[in-house]
Amino acid sequence: MPKITFIEDDGTEHAVEAGADESVMQAAMDNLVPGIVAECGGYANCATCHVYVDPEWADKLPAPEEAEEVMIEAAFDVRPTSRLSCQVQVTEDTDGLIVQLPASQTGA
Amino acid sequence: MPENVVVVGAGQAGSELATTLRQRGWSGGITLIGDEVSPPYQRPPLSKGFLLGKLSREKLYLKPAATYERFNIALRLGTWAETIDRAAKELVVSDGSRLPYDKLVLATGGRARRLTLPGVDVDQLDNLFTLRRIDDVDALRPHFVPGRKLVLIGGGYVGLEIAAVATQLDLDVTVVEAAPRLLARVTGPEVSGFLEDVHRSHGVRFRLAATVADVAVDASGHRVTGVEVSASGVVERLDAGLVLVGIGMEPNTHLASAAGLEVDNGIVVDEFARTSDPDILAIGDCANQPSAYAGRRIRLESAPNAIEHAKVCAATILGRPQASTATPWFWSEQYDLKLQMVGLSAGHDRCITRGGTGTAMSAFYLTGDRIVAADVISRPADFATARQLVTSGRPVDPERLADSEIPLAQAAL
Numbered sequence: 001m002p003k004i005t006f007i008e009d010d011g012t013e014h015a016v017e018a019g020a021d022e023s024v025m026q027a028a029m030d031n032l033v034p035g036i037v038a039e040c041g042g043y044a045n046c047a048t049c050h051v052y053v054d055p056e057w058a059d060k061l062p063a064p065e066e067a068e069e070v071m072i073e074a075a076f077d078v079r080p081t082s083r084l085s086c087q088v089q090v091t092e093d094t095d096g097l098i099v100q101l102p103a104s105q106t107g108a
Numbered sequence: 109m110p111e112n113v114v115v116v117g118a119g120q121a122g123s124e125l126a127t128t129l130r131q132r133g134w135s136g137g138i139t140l141i142g143d144e145v146s147p148p149y150q151r152p153p154l155s156k157g158f159l160l161g162k163l164s165r166e167k168l169y170l171k172p173a174a175t176y177e178r179f180n181i182a183l184r185l186g187t188w189a190e191t192i193d194r195a196a197k198e199l200v201v202s203d204g205s206r207l208p209y210d211k212l213v214l215a216t217g218g219r220a221r222r223l224t225l226p227g228v229d230v231d232q233l234d235n236l237f238t239l240r241r242i243d244d245v246d247a248l249r250p251h252f253v254p255g256r257k258l259v260l261i262g263g264g265y266v267g268l269e270i271a272a273v274a275t276q277l278d279l280d281v282t283v284v285e286a287a288p289r290l291l292a293r294v295t296g297p298e299v300s301g302f303l304e305d306v307h308r309s310h311g312v313r314f315r316l317a318a319t320v321a322d323v324a325v326d327a328s329g330h331r332v333t334g335v336e337v338s339a340s341g342v343v344e345r346l347d348a349g350l351v352l353v354g355i356g357m358e359p360n361t362h363l364a365s366a367a368g369l370e371v372d373n374g375i376v377v378d379e380f381a382r383t384s385d386p387d388i389l390a391i392g393d394c395a396n397q398p399s400a401y402a403g404r405r406i407r408l409e410s411a412p413n414a415i416e417h418a419k420v421c422a423a424t425i426l427g428r429p430q431a432s433t434a435t436p437w438f439w440s441e442q443y444d445l446k447l448q449m450v451g452l453s454a455g456h457d458r459c460i461t462r463g464g465t466g467t468a469m470s471a472f473y474l475t476g477d478r479i480v481a482a483d484v485i486s487r488p489a490d491f492a493t494a495r496q497l498v499t500s501g502r503p504v505d506p507e508r509l510a511d512s513e514i515p516l517a518q519a520a521l
C-alpha cells in the first residue's frame with residue numbers, strides 16, 4: 001500500500017498507509033491526521049484540504065485539473081507547491097509522497 | 109476530566125466530533141450511536157453524484173468503518189436512542205441497554221418534512237418519496253426511469269439538484285413551488301431567475317406560487333397518478349408517475365425536549381455548544397446556536413457547519429472552550445454549474461451582480477457598503493474573494509463591484 005507522510009506546521013510527522021484509489025485528503029481522514037478540514041468532502045468546493053507538496057514530488061504528480069486550479073486560489077497562504085489534497089489521487093506511483101500541512105486552513 | 113462521551117447521531121457532526129476528540133488526545137471512552145446502518149456518510153452527494161449513479165456507496169462514507177475501530181470509537185449502528193435519564197446520567201437505547209455518560213452530545217440532525225394533505229396517508233403511497241437518507245435513494249432510484257413524469261414538490265436547493273439529476277436521466281420534470289420564485293428564502297431574485305432559466309433550458313417545467321391541493325391515486329390506493337396544484341385559485345392536475353417531496357427538514361429535537369432541555373427551532377445551545385444542562389451538548393443541524401457572524405441565534409443546515417460545530421464541541425469537552433467565528437457557507441451542484449454561497453443574505457439592502465452570462469454569475473448582497481453575503485455560480489475565484497470580504501467586513505466600492513472588468517479584490521476600499 002502506498003505510503004504518505006504528512007508533516008504538520010510544527011514539524012510533527014504522520015506516516016500513513018493509503019488505500020489505492022483514494023485521494024490524499026481521504027488518506028488523512030482515514031488516519032485522523034489533523035490539519036485538513038475538507039468541508040466539502042472532496043469536491044473541489046471548499047479549499048480546506050490545502051497542502052504543500054514536497055518540492056521533490058511537485059513535478060511527479062499529475063498537474064491539477066481546472067476545478068482544482070481555480071479553487072486553490074481560495075486557500076489560505078497559497079504557494080507554488082500548493083495543491084488541494086482531495087484532487088490528488090493516491091497510486092502506486094505516489095508511494096513515499098511527502099506533503100506539508102499549512103498552519104491553518106482558513107487563516108482564522 | 110470526564111471519562112465517557114456518548115454521542116447520539118452517527119451523521120456528519122457526530123462522526124466529526126468523535127474523531128476530533130481522539131485526534132486531540134481524548135483518552136476516555138467514546139460511543140457513537142446511530143439508527144442508520146451505514147457508517148457515517150456524506151449527505152450532500154445523495155441529491156447529486158450518488159443519485160446520478162456516478163458515485164459508489166463507499167465513496168460516501170466519511171471514513172471506513174475500520175477507522176472507528178482502530179481509534180477505539182465504539183460505533184453502534186442500527187441503534188435508536190430512546191430516552192435520556194439526566195438524574196442517573198444514562199442514555200437508554202433501543203436494545204434496552206443503559207449507557208452511562210459524563211458528557212452526552214446530541215447530533216441528531218433532522219428528518220425530511222412530510223407532505224400533509226387532508227385525507228391522504230403518504231405512508232401508503234409507493235411512488236411518493238422524500239430524500240434525506242441513503243435508504244431513501246435506494247428506494248426511489250428504481251423509479252428513475254427515462255420518460256417517467258416526476259412531480260417535484262419544493263424548489264429549494266435539494267429539490268433543484270434532484271431536478272437536474274432527473275432531467276439528465278431523461279425524466280420529465282415539473283417543479284411545484286409555493287413561493288413566487290425559486291430559493292426565495294435564501295437568495296435574491298437575480299439568482300432565482302438565473303437558475304430558473306437554466307433549468308427551463310434543460311426542459312424542466314415550473315409551477316410557481318402554486319400549492320399542492322391533493323393527490324390522485326389509482327384503484328389500489330397505493331400509486332399516485334397525479335398531483336393537483338392550485339395557483340391563484342385555479343386548480344390544475346399534473347400527471348405523475350413519481351412524486352418527490354423536497355420541502356425542507358425538521359430538526360430531531362424530541363430526545364432533548366422529552367428530557368426537559370430547552371428547544372426552540374432546534375436544541376438551544378450556547379456559543380460553546382452546551383444545552384441548558386452543562387453535561388449535554390448539541391451540534392449540527394439539530395442545534396440552535398448564537399452566531400458571531402449573524403449577531404443572533406441561527407440554526408444552520410450545512411456540512412461545513414456540522415464540521416465546525418463539532419470542533420467547537422470537542423474543544424468544550426476537552427476543557428478549552430472556544431466559540432466559532434466562522435462565516436456560514438454552502439454549496440450546490442446543478443448540471444455543470446458550481447454554486448457557492450457565503451453568508452446569509454437576509455436583511456440586505458441591495459444586490460450587485462457581475463458576470464450574468466448564461467453559464468456564470470455572481471451576486472453580492474450589501475448592507476451599506478459591506479458585503480454580507482454572496483451567491484457565486486461557476487466563478488470560483490469570485491467565491492474565494494467574496495468569502496474573504498464577507499468575513500473581514502471590509503467596505504467596498506459598489507461601482508467597482510459591479511464592473512466585471514475589475515478584479516473583485518480591487519472592489520475593496
Ligand SMILES: Cc1cc2nc3c(=O)[nH]c(=O)nc-3n(C[C@H](O)[C@H](O)[C@H](O)COP(=O)(O)OP(=O)(O)OC[C@H]3O[C@@H](n4cnc5c(N)ncnc54)[C@H](O)[C@@H]3O)c2cc1C
Binds near residue numbers: 120122190394411438
Ligand atoms: C439531499 C441532501 C443534500 C445536501 N446537500 C448539501 C450540500 O450540498 N452542502 C452542504 O453543506 N450541506 C448539504 N446538505 C446538508 C448536510 O448534509 C447536513 O447539514 C449535514 O448532514 C448535517 O449533519 P448532522 O450530523 O448535523 O445531521 P445528520 O447528517 O442528519 O445526522 C444525524 C444522524 O442522527 C440520527 N439520529 C437522529 N436521532 C437519533 C436517535 N434518537 N438515535 C439514533 N440516531 C439518531 C439520524 O438518523 C442521522 O443519521 C444536504 C442534505 C441533504 C439531505
Ligand code: FES
Binds near residue numbers: 025
Ligand atoms: S475537500 Fe473541499 S476542496 Fe478538497
